[in-house]
Amino acid sequence: MLSARFHFGLIGLLFALTAWAAPTGMTARAWVSIDAVTGRELAAHQADLPLAPASLTQLMTAYVLLGDIKKNKLSLGEMLSVPPAAEQVDGARVFLKAGEQISVDTLLQAMLVHSASDATLTLVTAADGSEAAFVERMNSEAKRLGMGKTRFMNATGLTEPGHESSARDLAILGRALVSDFANRQTFFTQKELVFKGITYYNANRLLWRDPAVNGLKVGRTAQAGYCSVASAQRGDQQRIAVVLGARSDALRTQDALKLLNDGFENFDSVLLYRARQPVKVVKLYRGISDSVALGFAQNLHVLIPHGSAARIKAQVITQQPVLAPVRKGQRMGSLRLTLDGKPLGEFALVALQGVSVAGIFGRAWDSIRLMVE
Known part of the structure; x- marks a missing residue:
């Protein structure tokens, strides 16, 4: 097992590397990049600043739900009844109707491709009886993972006082998703969803820009700005980049690509033994x-x-x-x-x-x- 003790020389070396490798021209309010295998931080700016995470919140919603599927508490083929509240929820929607029967698989796709609040509410209500009960589990998982700057008030990411996370916390969550649910990564790479005759396109432009990108999610609200948790793999190397508070979709994509490219070009994660x-x-x-x-x-x-x-x-x-x-x-x-x-x-x-x-x-x-x- 890896020792908890590290030489101060290692810490100094990593800080020196971070300072040397930090990309220039970043515009987002907060950002961080990490190596997905070791969890080591590669570059960061205001990474602990609590900010509204928009629909990046749904990454934690997915983490909890995928855990339920892994424990056989839910199944992808299970049909769920849409609750009346889902018809009235704010945010992006796929226009579910109360009483409709929709599979867990389709609802997860709607949430992760289109950030659909009605699909999200249907999933969490079925899992725990209410959104409030589900959010308690989200916060418990955040605490267990060490996401010390995170507090979820809802499962959708809609703006609400006290609903916040940080770039570093979201990198921790992204790494946990990649590590704990490697067999479910197709949910995060899906470019589009056809549902009821309508095609919904994933707003994560990185999926089209870079074939190495394999997730994870983007989000936006007026308060949060444009946000992203991006994952990419080149050969045996995998990096995760988080961008919060970008001013536009184009700048969000540009900043995330800079962080990913910087991580691949300047660092190697090496398996020694x-x-x-x-x-x-x-x-x-x-x-x-x-x-x-x-x-x-x-x-x-x-x-x-x-x-x-x-x-x-x-x-x-x-x-x-x-x-x-x-x-x-x-x-x-x-x-x-x-x-x-x-x-x-x-x-x-x-x-x-x-x-x-x-x-x-x-x-x-x-x-x-x-x-x-």
Whole structure:
């Protein structure tokens, strides 16, 4: 598992990279870009400023609903009855009629392609009985994800006092959607929806401008301005960019593209070791085995300047001698990384298997070995 400890050199390196790589000519009120795998921030401006998120709110609505589908509380083919309130709701609509039976799949498409408030209200009412009850779950999930500047007052994104989020929080949410629901990403890449003979086009112009873009959503209200959470993948690299408070659709698209391009051109997310891959096998004393493999419980990725992977140096640090018993997952040392001689990070190494204590003769022999080695 990745250690929570990092060298101050790593922090300094990342701040330096951010300052060096920040794109010029940005016009939005707040913005941030991150690496989707590591979650590392690449560039930011007023990223913690609480702002109205418009229909980017529906990304959290989708996150909660997709979680319900994953837990079999809802199914995509399930037919839902449109509540009377959905006919009267403000915002974008697909003109649902009270009592109509519409599938969860179609309603999700309407929400994520067209930001349809009537579809959103139908979904959340079916899930929790009322929008208010559903919003409680949205706020609980926001807290769990660490979205500290976010407070949802509704599920649609309509302007309401106290309804706010931040660029950094929405990047966290975007990363969670990409990570937790990788099999549902077609909802976020869909360019159009035909419903009742009307074609609704996705307002996310990035889906047409850049084939690497694979979501996620755009929004707009008079208070929020033009907003976007964009995701793009090029090869094995994935970036997420959030733009809040842009002055026009064109500027929103321009700013998001700048952030994505900057992230791809200046940084690499590198997989150094896979989960449970032995990093080093160390000598073990007084155990039923004479060695134990050390590694990571999860994949170890690091974020580095573009093209610098070959210059990373690794050093395994353990406290000697290593004695049995050893528990699987027990911290046994650390991996210290440097880049061009500068600290890059230090990560905890754990035992990949447990090793119990040897019998009396084995322990006695190893005691002799320890004295002479």
